[in-house]
Amino acid sequence: MTIRRAVVSNRKTGFAMHLLTICLSLFLAAVTAAPLAAQEAEAAEATEAAATADTVIYDLLLKNGHVIDIQNGRNGRMDIAITGRTIHEIGENLPASRAKNVVDLTEYYVTPGLIDIHTHLDQKGAWLNLNPDHNTLRYGVTTAVDAGSSGHQGFEKFKKETIDRARVRLLAFLNIVGAGMYGDGVENDPAQMNVDAAVAMVKKYPEDIVGIKTAHYQPADWEAVDRAVKAAELSNSVLMVDFHPKEGRGYEDLILKHMKPGNIHTHFYGRLTPQLDANKKVQDYMWKARERGILFDVGHGSGSFWFRIAVPAIKQGFLPDTISTDIHKNSIMLPRAHLNNVMSKFLNIGLSLEQVIERTTVNPAKAIRRTDLGRLDKGGVADIAVLKVEQGKFAFLDSGHGKLIGDKNIRCVMTLRRGRVIWDAEGLSMPDWSTAGPYSNFR
Amino acid sequence: MSARLAVLLIGVVVTVPALGQTYDILLKGGHVIDPANEIDAVMDVAISGDKIARVAASIPGDQAKRTINAAGYIVTPGLIDLHAHVFGYGGSLWPDDTQLTTGATTVVDCGGSGWRTFDTFKETVIDRTRTRVFSFINIVGKGMVGSAAENDVDDMSPEKTAAKMAEYPDLIVGIKTAHFAHKGYTALERAVEAGRLSDNPVIIDMRITTEYDRTTQRIFEIMRPGDLRTHSYSDHQVEILNRSTRKVQPFTREARQRGILFDVGHGNGSFVFPVAADAMKDDFPPDTISTDLHNGSIFTTKSDMPNVISKFLHFGMTLPDAIEKSTVRPAKVIRKFPELGTLGEGRVADIAVFKLRKGVFGFTDAPQRRLMATKKLEAVLTIRAGRLVFDQDGLAFPEWQTAGDYEVIPIP
Numbered sequence: 001m002t003i004r005r006a007v008v009s010n011r012k013t014g015f016a017m018h019l020l021t022i023c024l025s026l027f028l029a030a031v032t033a034a035p036l037a038a039q040e041a042e043a044a045e046a047t048e049a050a051a052t053a054d055t056v057i058y059d060l061l062l063k064n065g066h067v068i069d070i071q072n073g074r075n076g077r078m079d080i081a082i083t084g085r086t087i088h089e090i091g092e093n094l095p096a097s098r099a100k101n102v103v104d105l106t107e108y109y110v111t112p113g114l115i116d117i118h119t120h121l122d123q124k125g126a127w128l129n130l131n132p133d134h135n136t137l138r139y140g141v142t143t144a145v146d147a148g149s150s151g152h153q154g155f156e157k158f159k160k161e162t163i164d165r166a167r168v169r170l171l172a173f174l175n176i177v178g179a180g181m182y183g184d185g186v187e188n189d190p191a192q193m194n195v196d197a198a199v200a201m202v203k204k205y206p207e208d209i210v211g212i213k214t215a216h217y218q219p220a221d222w223e224a225v226d227r228a229v230k231a232a233e234l235s236n237s238v239l240m241v242d243f244h245p246k247e248g249r250g251y252e253d254l255i256l257k258h259m260k261p262g263n264i265h266t267h268f269y270g271r272l273t274p275q276l277d278a279n280k281k282v283q284d285y286m287w288k289a290r291e292r293g294i295l296f297d298v299g300h301g302s303g304s305f306w307f308r309i310a311v312p313a314i315k316q317g318f319l320p321d322t323i324s325t326d327i328h329k330n331s332i333m334l335p336r337a338h339l340n341n342v343m344s345k346f347l348n349i350g351l352s353l354e355q356v357i358e359r360t361t362v363n364p365a366k367a368i369r370r371t372d373l374g375r376l377d378k379g380g381v382a383d384i385a386v387l388k389v390e391q392g393k394f395a396f397l398d399s400g401h402g403k404l405i406g407d408k409n410i411r412c413v414m415t416l417r418r419g420r421v422i423w424d425a426e427g428l429s430m431p432d433w434s435t436a437g438p439y440s441n442f443r
Numbered sequence: 444m445s446a447r448l449a450v451l452l453i454g455v456v457v458t459v460p461a462l463g464q465t466y467d468i469l470l471k472g473g474h475v476i477d478p479a480n481e482i483d484a485v486m487d488v489a490i491s492g493d494k495i496a497r498v499a500a501s502i503p504g505d506q507a508k509r510t511i512n513a514a515g516y517i518v519t520p521g522l523i524d525l526h527a528h529v530f531g532y533g534g535s536l537w538p539d540d541t542q543l544t545t546g547a548t549t550v551v552d553c554g555g556s557g558w559r560t561f562d563t564f565k566e567t568v569i570d571r572t573r574t575r576v577f578s579f580i581n582i583v584g585k586g587m588v589g590s591a592a593e594n595d596v597d598d599m600s601p602e603k604t605a606a607k608m609a610e611y612p613d614l615i616v617g618i619k620t621a622h623f624a625h626k627g628y629t630a631l632e633r634a635v636e637a638g639r640l641s642d643n644p645v646i647i648d649m650r651i652t653t654e655y656d657r658t659t660q661r662i663f664e665i666m667r668p669g670d671l672r673t674h675s676y677s678d679h680q681v682e683i684l685n686r687s688t689r690k691v692q693p694f695t696r697e698a699r700q701r702g703i704l705f706d707v708g709h710g711n712g713s714f715v716f717p718v719a720a721d722a723m724k725d726d727f728p729p730d731t732i733s734t735d736l737h738n739g740s741i742f743t744t745k746s747d748m749p750n751v752i753s754k755f756l757h758f759g760m761t762l763p764d765a766i767e768k769s770t771v772r773p774a775k776v777i778r779k780f781p782e783l784g785t786l787g788e789g790r791v792a793d794i795a796v797f798k799l800r801k802g803v804f805g806f807t808d809a810p811q812r813r814l815m816a817t818k819k820l821e822a823v824l825t826i827r828a829g830r831l832v833f834d835q836d837g838l839a840f841p842e843w844q845t846a847g848d849y850e851v852i853p854i855p
Contacts, residue, residue: 127571131537134741307843332540333573333832334854395837401852402843423742426805427813433716436812 058099059083059419060429065105065386069112070358071365071375080110082382085419090376103429105386108413111357112374113142113383115364116339118240118266118299118324121170122149124161126181128328132166135327137423139339140385140412143373144168145364147240147266147299147326148175148213152194152201155180155209163208167417169383171368173213173240174201176228187216190223195231202235210368211238220246225258232263238368239263240297244272252285261293264367266324268296269313270304270399280312287318295367300337300399301326305345307398314349322367323359335397340387340410345396348406353389356410386414386428466491466507467829468839468855473513473796477520478767479774479785488518490792493829498786509855511839513796516823519766520786521548521793522748523773526646526673526708526733529576530564531555531586534737538574541736544833545747546795546822549783550574551773553646553673553708553735554581554619558600558607561615569614573832575793577777578611579619579646580604582634593622599633605640616777621648626656631665638670644776646671646706650679660694668702671776674713675705675729676722677809689721696727704776709746710735714754716808723758731776732768744807749797749820754806757816762799796824796838831855 058081067078067090079094080087096102121132121144129149136144150158155174163170176193179186186192202209212232217224225241232239241259245251251274255265268275275286290296298305298320323342331337343356351359365374376384387410394409415423424430466489475486475498487502488495504510524542527550528535538550556564556578564586569576582599585592592598608615618637623630631649638645647666651657659682666672672681683695683705699705707714707729722728732751740746752765774784781787786794797820804819825833831854834840839855846852 130540131738134536134738135540137742308849311843329537329539333543334834336544336833336835395835397834397837397840398843399851400843400846400849401837401840401854402846402849403837403840404843405837424807425745427807427811428805430807430811430813433808433812433814436810 056098056100057081057083058088058094059101060421061094061096061099061102062110062384062386063096063102063104065108065110067110067376068354068357069376070354070362071112072377074376075354080376080384082416082419085381087376087378087380087382090378101429105428107388109353109387109389111140111385111387112361112376113415113417114140114339114360114385115143115145115368115374116141116324116327116360117145117264117322117364117368118147118297118326119144120149120181120326120328121146121166122154122158122162122180125149125154125158128330130327130329130332132162132170133168135332135338136168137415137417138412140387140415141339142169142383142385142415142417143370144170145210145368146170146172148173148215149181151175151178151180151192152197153178153180155201155205159205159208167422169417171210171370172208173211173238174198174209176212176214176224176231181215184216184218188218190227193224193227195227195234198231199235202231202237209237210370211240213240213242215242216244218244220249222249222258225254229258229260229263233260241265242267242299245274252283255289255294256285256292259294262295264295264297264322266297266299266326267301267304268320269298269306269310271306271309275313275318276309282313282316282318295321297322297367298324298342299326300324300331300342301328302331302335303399305337305342305399307402307404311349314351319351319355320346320359322364323356324364335399335401340412341396344394344406344408344410345398345404347389347408347410348394348396348404382416382419384416385412387411388413464506464508466496466502467509468826468831469502469504469507469510470513470518470794470796471502471504471510473516473518475518475786476763476766477786478763479520479771479781480787482786483763486518488786488794490794490826490829493792495786495788495790495792497788509839511824513838517762517797517799519546519795519797520770520784521795521825521827522546522769523549523551523777523784524734524736524748525551525671525706525731525773525776526553526735527551528553528555528735528737529572530568531560531581531588532737534739536736536738536741538572538576539832541741541747542574543825543827544822545749546797546825547748548575548793548795548825548827549577551577551579551616551777553579554587554621557581557584557586557598558603559584560586561607561611565611565614573827575827577614577616579617580608580615582618582620582630582637587621590622590624594624596625596629596633599630601633601636601640604637608637608641608643615643616779617644617646619646619648623649624655628657628661628665631662635665635667635670638667644669644671646673648673648708651682652679659692663694663698663701663703666698666703669704669776671704671706671731673706673708673733673735674710675707676715676719677713678715678718681705683722683727684718684725691722691725691727704730706731707733707751708735709733709740709744709751710737710809711740711743712809714744714746714751714809716812716814719754720758723755723760728755728760728764729768731773732765733773743811744809749822750806753804753816753818753820754814756818756820757806757814792826792829794826795822797821798823
């Protein structure tokens with residue numbers, strides 16, 4: 001087997017090529033015995049042309065990847081040039097000679113940095129939270145939204161200790177429970193749910209907080225949901241609901257009466273949600289709720305994604321609006337639900353790659369009202385994911401540990417955050433060591 | 444997060460054991476590599492409770508409650524990562540989602556805590572992880588918390604360090620000294636003194652640049668047999684190689700002969716392809732393979748255990764050799780052999796299952812260069828103390844269509 005060398009060129013080789021061109025043209029000019037003045041003029045012209053072509057503008061050129069950028073209608077082979085933190089140019093055949101570093105992505109898909117709107121990354125907070133960077137950026141996620149790990153009492157600590165230090169763009173749904181996601185004691189206590197305090201916190205940090213979260217509330221009344229709805233309304237932000245139906249507190253009422261258009265119900269393929277009837281038919285109220293603008297989010301986690309629910313629902317056309325992980329200390333082990341895993345499940349169930357990318361870029365961006373994200377724009381921030389769709393035999397576990405065997409697997413090979421290659425699984429952007437010389441004292 | 448309900452439901456559906464089912468889990472048909480017992484063959488591994496019950500050529504499936512078909516996979520003792528960062532140091536990682544998912548069931552935190560902070564380390568990490576966590580305690584009382592603390596020779600007390608080690612002899616397996624940025628050898632001498640007082644090995648990370656007025660030879664002289672040099676394939680730590688001839692230095696070989704051990708400690712800055720390639724070419728493999736995995740290296744070099752092993756496979760090490768240097772050898776270093784690092788019958792059932800993929804794969808080193816290799820080891824399943832903790836290919840579970848109206852299918 002031959003080993004393919006890294007396809008990386010740099011401006012030195014480009015410059016050398018141009019020098020060669022200049023020499024050749026000088027030589028040709030000499031042998032044709034052109035007048036001296038003409039020779040000089042030609043040489044000057046050639047030098048000028050070389051200088052223009054060699055003006056290095058791009059820090060990085062992502063070459064020949066299959067770009068899927070739903071928002072801008074891009075779906076095909078294209079180059080993306082990056083300068084500093086931003087996308088300088090997107091188009092066909094951008095000149096490699098203008099780039100400091102060229103990466104050949106012929107085998108890969110290139111998408112906007114993925115967005116995971118249901119995560120638990122307040123790592124200095126409650127036990128189940130994870131490190132914000134390595135369970136996001138390694139899977140192409142450049143924007144993660146923490147879903148209510150902290151409430152108004154703990155948010156500023158979360159911001160100072162984690163959000164402001166993370167390399168991933170970390171946003172938050174603020175828990176309506178002041179203490180945050182710290183167990184039944186506080187999460188079932190309406191006295192913890194101070195609407196005014198939550199609203200004030202959302203308004204104080206509009207760059208970080210995208211909305212309100214309510215979750216895990218067990219008493220059979222509407223206190224938690226209604227207060228969260230009110231807080232979201234008063235702060236003009238998004239609401240995400242995790243809901244356990246009870247006698248006298250039904251799911252249909254939640255999505256048709258209590259929640260407002262634009263609110264998100266997460267965990268909707270979970271067992272606690274009566275989304276299917278006894279014959280596995282999608283309930284009418286699901287369609288009605290979707291029509292009135294309720295959004296349905298996956299939020300896979302340890303308990304909320306079941307093939308026996310998702311497969312029939314998807315066959316009937318009830319797809320998720322947004323694909324997210326609910327990633328935390330348990331779900332990352334078994335069933336190993338990081339975003340590439342969850343995306344791969346939907347791909348193998350039958351969604352197209354475009355549908356999967358739409359639900360991990362544009363749709364979540366709209367859901368959290370950050371329409372500047374999830375897209376690739378000239379002049380926009382260079383948050384980019386490079387994905388490989390592997391072919392073979394792959395297995396995926398759901399929350400009940402039922403297994404789906406599929407033939408496709410999405411694997412993130414490269415992630416750019418603010419123009420910087422922060423994850424490069426196989427060194428695509430790096431020069432080959434064996435040609436790099438004896439690089440002693442590399443620092 | 445409906446995890447709580449899921450947890451409650453585990454155990455509701457219990458596979459009723461038929462008569463004669465003596466084992467809880469049977470790993471069937473995998474290629475077992477167990478250097479401690481000189482096994483390198485297709486074998487079945489049976490587990491009862493948290494122990495290895497039997498390793499044999501053919502154990503009938505009906506003797507087990509749960510059979511995992513491991514045909515085509517490689518089965519090894521759970522790997523032991525001698526150099527990890529899971530406490531104290533700013534780039535520390537949670538070991539379960541970084542190590543158990545990559546085949547390491549035991550990690551040794553390399554100097555994150557000192558005698559002042561070990562109790563906190565124990566309460567917040569060691570007692571709460573599913574990964575087995577040991578400590579190389581830092582000779583610095585405050586631990587690896589930045590240069591001000593790490594250069595404070597007044598906080599390097601061999602006596603207090605040894606006293607803490609005597610308090611937790613089952614958890615603290617040695618002493619670390621690292622990042623000492625003053626002239627001379629004080630940190631090393633204190634660490635070795637603590638090692639002498641506690642009768643435990645010392646692991647050393649110490650630069651040799653002239654600014655610190657240190658030489659590799661003198662460092663080797665202070666070290667005792669059984670002590671370890673980590674970051675061996677860096678080019679600013681140990682002078683394994685002569686830089687002009689690119690051959691192994693005679694004094695390095697002498698040190699090995701004396702019993703000084705050479706650990707990988709890959710990390711962010713301490714593994715350079717040309718150094719490793721030349722050292723391997725001149726027959727100087729590491730004694731122990733370890734990662735120095737932290738929040739930086741997990742991005743730059745991706746150097747978890749299977750990644751580091753794959754790099755050595757490319758430079759000519761055999762897989763059984765690499766497994767030995769990741770199981771029985773580190774177990775001996777921390778004096779936990781034969782409890783750990785073996786699939787011996789009656790030993791704890793810490794087991795890793797790997798796939799050895801063939802193809803073309805890119806790997807990266809500290810200076811961010813790329814190596815193209817044709818083999819890649821990848822962790823697919825991990826068992827820790829008899830319990831399945833990671834199963835990427837769902838080997839232990841049925842297909843969802845055949846599971847009926849399944850409740851949570853119990854984790855074996």
